[in-house]
Amino acid sequence: MRTWIIGLLVATLTAASATPAAAQQGVTDTEIVLGCSNSFSGPLAFTGEQATRFGVDLYFRTLNDAGGLNGRKVRTVYYDDAYKPQDAAANTKKLVEQDKIFAVIAPQGTPPVVATLDYLEENKVPLLFPFQGSPITRGKKYVFSGMTLYDRQSRMMIDYLVGERKYKTFAALYQDDEYGKAFLTAFEKDLARHRLKLAAAEPVKRGATDVSAQIAKLQAAKPEVTFLVLVPAPGAQALKERQKIGWTDTVMVSAGPLTDERYLSLAADAAEGVEGLSLWPDPATSDLPGVRQYREAMKRHFPKNEPNRYSLSGYFAAMLFSEGAKRAGKNLTRESLVTGLESVKDWDSGILPPITIGPDHETQKQGFWVKVEKMRFKTLTDWLKSE
């Protein structure tokens, strides 16, 4: 019995060491394996499912049908973290150590992503385009940001509201975690630049849905503008609560991650007149060539799934990965992918304005202003600057 076990062990070890050391984990001659931990249950389940299975996978399906990347097909693996940092950390470890993925693509949510940051950087696993914008991802060698970072979003929002719209008093309703606090810090800094201060700020616990007390307190501070830094359900709850108490003399402004169709449909008529920063062109109506191709691909592969900005963001992430991998060439390694992505300059995706990545590893830097009219986002400005 014992000899049998030892024999097996020796065989396994020899087999393991027999694989050439030069080969990159997650890349073979025929396949590239990517993956992420995302929300498939919990408050961001819809977002997570759309971004991955209907977004990232949508682009890779189209790509694989056309022959893949240098003859390699892309395969994806996903696990559910339900927006919990501890689960995200465990899932990510599993992806890297058991599923042997090449890189992490499009995970979601500030707290879960932040929980995996150090582990991935230490193990030199690229973390590509997370669907979150905390500036904490800056300055890492293997991390490329996805969503426009929160401090850039804040700068665009405040400069526009103070500069063009001449508003002077601001308040914020924010989620009590990395996501909300990153915005809050940025708001305070940007307001200070205009010699202004936040009149009030109220926290909302992650996963909570009742925000009536916070709304009552914010109303008492009489702000001209109230920022909402939340996820869709409490965001919609805030709008309904405001309608319920008849608070009309404030402009509700949603931060980039919140400005979406989901939040709109939950709030229904309570959303009328709400403004916000939008990070993506309208997925259902935009005439941009990239968005059209996305809609056609969606119709072909998932005809029952309506276009939305989450699947669009995942689709875009997969597209940008492919661009970087193409630039890395036949010898695809983690190092060559990083170099490949860093060399992206004025690249036109047909979805967002031309993208230049460079050494700061920031991919998206823009957003534009929208206002809700009859349950749709109406564009009010061109792309705003965040430099």
Added chain:
Amino acid sequence: MVISGLATGSIYALMALALVIVYNATRALNFAQGEMLMVSAFLAWTAQRAFGLPFWASIVVAIGGAALLGFIVERVIVRRSPTATHWDVLIITLGLSLVLRALAGMVWSHDEFPFPSLFSNRPVVVGPVRLAPVSLGIIGASLSLMLALYVLFTRTRLGRAMRAVAQNPRAARLMGVSVERMSSISWVLAAMVGAVAGVLVAPVVFLSTKMGLIVISGFTAAVLGGFGSMPGAVAGGMLLGVIENLAPLYLPSAIRYAVPFLLLIGILTVRPAGLLGRATTRKV
């Protein structure tokens, strides 16, 4: 704020009532009550979406579905474990709640959905105060249901039989009341009350597999009022709703979820039987 607190409180009160009804008949705590509520609300939503039923009909579907679910749970699970202690039943219902939530997640996904409301969310101004019809509607509907329950329990044979079982099952059986039937009826009744609470609360907190968590507030309300006492459950629910809504106005908002429990601990220390509960001495 008080009105909207009373509206939330009415929902808690209904949940507490549902728990108390089952408790009185079977001395068991139904931790799956919240998930049964969630499933009924989803049934109503499906009836509207998939079969295009009008809102009223979908409520009937929800209540009917809940009644069936309550019946099945009692027949198939609770009664099959006659040797089980109350603790066992408690764990069974706790497990059932997890099962129901997982199944609902598979059928309907874990998203939040907007749920149509019977009442408008736009406020009406009455003199110096603004009132939201949605709050008044919830309070009105809950009070009517409570009144109906009151009549059922005090004025009908069935109600008397149920109360008899609650007081002393053995004596009730000797008097010719079927304890099993009462147990079954109370599960069905509790599930129906829960379904009404579900349909009322879904437009406010949105329809999702998480909404069953409201059972915790219902439980708190029931304990607050003195477990086993139906007027106590109502009073406890209302009190809890108002306090939860008012406390954050004077204290930091983050404390909101702690306040009801602080109050609970306070009341239990002073009056272990709850506000309206009868103090009992148990023979050892």
